[in-house]
Amino acid sequence: xxxxxxxxxxxxxxxxxxxxxxxxxxxxxxxxxxxxxxxxxxxxxxxxxxxxxxxxxxxxxxxxxxxxxxxxxxxxxxxxxxxxxxxxxxxxxxxxxxxxxxxxxxxxxxxxxxxxxxxxxxxxxxxxxxxxxxxxxxxxxxxxxxxxxxxxxxxxxxxxxxxxxxxxxxxxxxxxxxxxxxxxxxxxxxxxxxxxxxxxxxxxxxxxxxxxxxxxxxxxxxxxxxxxxxxxxxxxxxxx
Amino acid sequence: xxxxxxxxxxxxxxxxxxxxxxxxxxxxxxxxxxxxxxxxxxxxxxxxxxxxxxxxxxxxxxxxxxxxxxxxxxxxxxxxxxxxxxxxxxxxxxxxxxxxxxxxxxxxxxxxxxxxxxxxxxxxxxxxxxxxxxxxxxxxxxxxxxxxxxxxxxxxxxxxxxxxxxxxxxxxxxxxxxxxxxxxxxxxxxxxxxxxxxxxxxxxxxxxxxxxxxxxxxxxxxxxxxxxxxxxxxxxxxxx
Numbered sequence: 023x024x025x026x027x028x029x030x031x032x033x034x035x036x037x038x039x040x041x042x043x044x045x046x047x048x049x050x051x052x053x054x055x056x057x058x059x060x061x062x063x064x065x066x067x068x069x070x071x072x073x074x075x076x077x078x079x080x081x082x083x084x085x086x087x088x089x090x091x092x093x094x095x096x097x098x099x100x101x102x103x104x105x106x107x108x109x110x111x112x113x114x115x116x117x118x119x120x121x122x123x124x125x126x127x128x129x130x131x132x133x134x135x136x137x138x139x140x141x142x143x144x145x146x147x148x149x150x151x152x153x154x155x156x157x158x159x160x161x162x163x164x165x166x167x168x169x170x171x172x173x174x175x176x177x178x179x180x181x182x183x184x185x186x187x188x189x190x191x192x193x194x195x196x197x198x199x200x201x202x203x204x205x206x207x208x209x210x211x212x213x214x215x216x217x218x219x220x221x222x223x224x225x226x227x228x229x230x231x232x233x234x235x236x237x238x239x240x241x242x243x244x245x246x247x248x249x250x251x252x253x254x255x256x257x258x259x260x261x262x
Numbered sequence: 263x264x265x266x267x268x269x270x271x272x273x274x275x276x277x278x279x280x281x282x283x284x285x286x287x288x289x290x291x292x293x294x295x296x297x298x299x300x301x302x303x304x305x306x307x308x309x310x311x312x313x314x315x316x317x318x319x320x321x322x323x324x325x326x327x328x329x330x331x332x333x334x335x336x337x338x339x340x341x342x343x344x345x346x347x348x349x350x351x352x353x354x355x356x357x358x359x360x361x362x363x364x365x366x367x368x369x370x371x372x373x374x375x376x377x378x379x380x381x382x383x384x385x386x387x388x389x390x391x392x393x394x395x396x397x398x399x400x401x402x403x404x405x406x407x408x409x410x411x412x413x414x415x416x417x418x419x420x421x422x423x424x425x426x427x428x429x430x431x432x433x434x435x436x437x438x439x440x441x442x443x444x445x446x447x448x449x450x451x452x453x454x455x456x457x458x459x460x461x462x463x464x465x466x467x468x469x470x471x472x473x474x475x476x477x478x479x480x481x482x483x484x485x486x487x488x489x490x491x492x493x494x495x496x497x498x499x500x501x502x
Contacts, residue, residue: 035316061358061372063303065319076275077317079305081356081376116321118301118461123482126411127400128418132301136321160367170452171366178368200469208471212410213479215472218464219491221358228455229440231448239453242363251459 035140036191046194049089055137055194056086056115057259058252060163064093065112066143068104084113085155085162091139092146092155094184102183106145111187113139117252121217124201125210131197133216139192146184155184165258166241221251275380276431286434289329295377295434296326296355297499298492300403304333305352306383308344324353325395325402326499331379332386332395334424342423345383351427353379357492361457364441365450371437373456379432386424395424405498406481461491 029048030036038045046052062084067077080101084093091113095102105111120133146152156179157168201214225247226238244254269288270276278285286292302324307317320341324333331353335342345351360373386392396419397408441454465487466478484494 061356061374063305063319063321063354063356065303065305065317065352067307067315067317069315075307075309075315076350076380077305077307077319077352078378079303079317079319079352079354080378081303081354081374083372110316112305112317112319114303114319114321116301116303120464121403121485123404123407126418127396127408127414128422130400132323134301134321138318138320140316156367160370163361164363167363168367172447172450174367178366182368200467200471203471207412209473210412211473211476213468213472213476213482215466215468217466217482217485219461220464221459222462224360224458224460226455226457227440228453231440231443232454233449233451236451236453242453242457245361245457 030189030192032193033191036138036193038193038195044195044197046196047192051194051196052137052139052192053086054256055117055135056091056139058135058256059115059117060084060251060255061115062091062093063114063116065114066101066105066109069107069109083159084115085159087155087158089189091187091189092159092184094156094159094182097181097183099183102185105143105185106183108142108144111141111143113187118219119198120219122197122201123214123217125203125207125212125214129201129203131201133197133199135194135196137192137194139187139189141187141190143185143187146186149179152179152182152184156182162258163255164241165261170239170241223247223249223251223254270429270432272433273431276378276433278433278435284435284437286436287432291434291436292377292379292432293326294496295357295375296331296379298375298496299355299357300324300491300495301355302331302333303354303356304341305354306341306345306349309347309349323399324355325399327395327398329429331427331429332399332424334396334399334422337421337423339423342425345425346385346423348382348384351381351383353427358459359438360459362437362441363454363457365443365447365452365454369441369443371441373437373439375434375436377432377434379427379429381427381430383425383427386426389419392419392422392424396422402498403495404481405501410479410481463487463489463491463494
């Protein structure tokens with residue numbers, strides 16, 4: 023367990039308790055899992071609600087800049103208005119990597135990579151930071167695409183709320199490899215192993231209203247059919 | 263919006279506020295999204311914690327039986343011990359279906375299907391329900407597999423905590439189709455359309471310790487390379 027200089031310092035909030043050998047706190051591991059994904063599940067509680075602290079968890083596209091996570095949406099969104107108040111949130115990113123089939127139900131498992139990151143959400147008010155980060159969001163997924171589009175209009179900036187969270191603590195959990203069975207069960211005539219799962223790109227569907235003569239552009243060449251989304255996002259993050 | 267007899271009745275907690283035309287409350291839609299997935303993100307708050315209601319969100323395998331969602335894990339798990347106390351939780355399931363590329367950054371979007379389900383977690387103490395549901399979990403993903411394995415041992419039942427949540431309220435949100443751009447932007451020389459994304463099965467990796475002579479079994483025949491996981495789980499749910 024690396025809890026050195028370049029690691030997030032776990033407290034009781036983020037320390038991996040069960041199967042702690044699966045827990046990692048170093049920035050390299052945490053950032054790699056974040057950079058390979060694009061949908062986070064963000065948990066928050068609406069303060070002072072009469073229903074006794076009902077938590078919500080919402081799927082949201084996110085991106086990372088250093089130790090800051092960003093997400094955005096309509097200024098009319100209840101989630102974003104609530105989070106703008108500066109409340110504690112938990113941002114979780116999960117990659118499902120495989121089904122682990124063991125020789126007993128008990129030892130079936132899942133191969134995965136996940137990160138739980140903790141901090142306080144804040145609303146980004148600075149217009150320059152807002153515009154820079156919204157452009158970064160596009161270029162992070164589609165490097166070079168901003169250059170092919172018109173810029174952000176002032177009323178679009180106004181209609182968009184940008185949230186940021188400095189990562190105060192984060193932990194990664196990873197499971198890889200074959201099943202681990204009870205010793206006597208290895209003698210059973212039961213198939214065991216791993217069935218890999220990955221998020222994969224399909225064949226692009228041009229907008230029916232696409233202007234005649236506009237071809238599949240150079241900046242999307244990595245989005246070829248059959249490619250893994252996590253590998254592609256990782257490649258983009260490294261070249262960014 | 264179907265809020266008839268066979269629909270969950272939305273309150274302020276679950277009603278889709280933004281882009282409400284994307285919101286659905288009927289059981290058929292909600293159950294179909296749940297049955298096509300296997301990983302949920304579950305939000306909860308550890309009661310009486312000194313850090314002011316910090317929410318947590320944990321990725322967990324789940325399954326459905328009627329209007330009840332189940333998930334399980336080690337009896338030593340902090341998450342499960344906390345949830346056993348009967349606290350409000352939010353269970354969210356998300357399918358990322360595609361990247362929607364518009365002619366402006368503002369109109370970029372994501373095609374997805376998601377469900378947010380609300381209720382109180384409870385610990386299943388009844389041993390018969392526990393055993394039945396744990397077997398259902400295996401058969402839901404791998405129909406017929408239980409018959410090829412040894413049964414659950416009593417100490418395994420004891421070491422496993424099973425949580426259940428009756429769905430009190432649920433809402434589904436769905437986006438499909440091409441981008442919607444501002445009228446003047448359709449004239450731009452910018453590629454627009456949808457890049458589909460799906461979770462796909464890879465080539466199975468047999469356990470290095472697999473007993474000689476054990477072949478890929480009949481009950482896994484649907485897990486063929488290149489198949490979509492959501493389609494396969496849906497097919498299993500329908501035949502179950």
